[in-house]
Amino acid sequence: MIAQLGLGILLGILSGLLPGLHSNTVISVISSLGVDKQALSIIIISLFPANLITSFIPSIFFGIPEAGTIVAILPGQRMVRKGLGIHALKTVMISCVFAVLISIVVFYFSLDLFPVIYGMIRAHMRYILLAISLILLLRSKAPHLSLIIFLLSGALGYYSLNSEMSDPFLPMFSGMFAIAAILNYSKSIFPKQIDEPVKVDFLKFTLIGVFLGFIADLIPGVGSPAQIATFLSIFMPLNTLGYLAAISSISISQAIFSLATAVSLNKSRVGATAWLSGNINIESNLVLLLILFLISSSATVFIIFIFRKKIAKLASLDFSKMNIILAIYLIAITFVINGFEGVFILIIGSGVGLLTIKLGVERITLMGAIIAPTLLLLFGIG
16 A cells, blocks of 8 residues: 555656646556556545645746646746745645645535535526636626637537547647647746745635635536636635635645545546546545545645755746657647547647637636536536
């Protein structure tokens, strides 16, 4: 078990450092190798949180996000430009640790709450999702442009999710976010990053993030931490640290509560949890899964903290050549997993993502790739 745990943490950290490489992709590759189901489950539950936590590093220091960390770019990059990148990183790490602990404490209560709440909102889910989508569009800087991007990404999402590709999310999100960001990359000169003590005055946002992580597992199509954090900003002003604390705690708590929805609602809103459900009985292994999740999260935060100064130096590197390697890698892995159709989606997604950047539309609007198909499904269209 220790070997699988260590391997999962290592793979989670390495994949988290590579923009566009989602944990679902790594799990898909490992599962294709014929790994024993019990061993695979241990790798999954240790890889998942390590990947989630580490994925904030590219968002903060490189400006290239994984889909769930999109809104971490602006506050993270602002702090890096002020020499406070390590401060931003520490904020995310502390929030993740507290979010994991709080989520585990209330976990068994959630098993009873999920069926009750879901039963109350289930019949109104399509209208809730529609209202959230309208809010997302109307609060944007240019609603008409946001609508165009929403519909374009929605069409791409509809095609991808209804294709027979093994991992439709890989080319779709890698194209719209990672490749598009690479194509728009320009070298910036950042000051030396200062390693100063962090004043923990953002924990209220961590608590709110845990609550929203709970809610995120109930609403299909808007489960992205980036989306939830964006909706939160509509009703509550978030400062820079508040944004980072909120999105990181939403991300990690949603992952934990996805285990609860798998047991209480028989619905796996998160890819890693769906893989677990296909390999083991989650309900019979809840205690072990929660312990392994906690160990992986703690180990990942500890490792990042130890290497924080070396990580911060990455902000000063010129990633022009690295971006070429990353783009080639994303094209190659997309082809291996999804074939020519996947590469086609990757190219189209890159175009949509780059158009979004050039038009100045918030990249969170690209989540229409999930929201629009979900709306069509809920309204019985298509």
